[in-house]
Amino acid sequence: MTVRVQTADFDAGIEIAALRNGDARVGAVAAFIGTVRDVNDAAHVATLTLEHYPGMTEKAMEAIVAEARARFDILDALVIHRVGTLTPTDQIVLVAVTSGHRGEAFDACRFLMDYLKTRAPFWKKEITPAGARWVDARASDDEAAARWEPPAAAR
């Protein structure tokens, strides 16, 4: 289980190969990559700056991965989240999960992204022609995360 916060870009192929690590129990790998769009809320986005809360961010990400491991039958998971200034088409986030079978891998990957969007202390600031603006949280993200409630232990 690995979480990383970094300014540098990542190579999903290399990261996924390292995650699989020759483990013959792995029958499924699910991965998600989030990227920077050039339009958000009808405004052109020139750059996107991602800020986080050093010290808390890694702990929050580790807690989310631990929760995924408790809920789903997965073998390993990787979360990389970039910070700093990015431009449209840049990669922002990578979530990758290995499992014996596809169902658990798909579910765990989606769960990790839904919880990252609502529980990890990252914030986006967009530079648009009208100036800089902090991105507002979306109710749809809260709804996506809420679909995973209640926790596994209560189901």
Added chain:
Amino acid sequence: MPDSRSSPDVTVNLVYLARLRDAFGRPGEALTLSGGDTSVAAVLVSLRARGEPFAAELGAGRAIRIAVNHALVDADCVLCDGDEVALLPPVTGG
């Protein structure tokens, strides 16, 4: 009145993140709580009492979350001298 010897002042280090840092014009500050109530709620009451922009940014309906020493807490969390108290706007990563 609380006995000052049994309720010493508590000074915490506030951290303002993202839009709150911009709105307040500073990354954080030290805040001393006196009078016995050293809860997270007391911090918010103290900040709102300054007026704008604190009152609006931390007002009802604003989904601000509080982390003490990097862990999310509720408003009734009691603070200790030297705690790092971060005010987090709704997160927008991913």
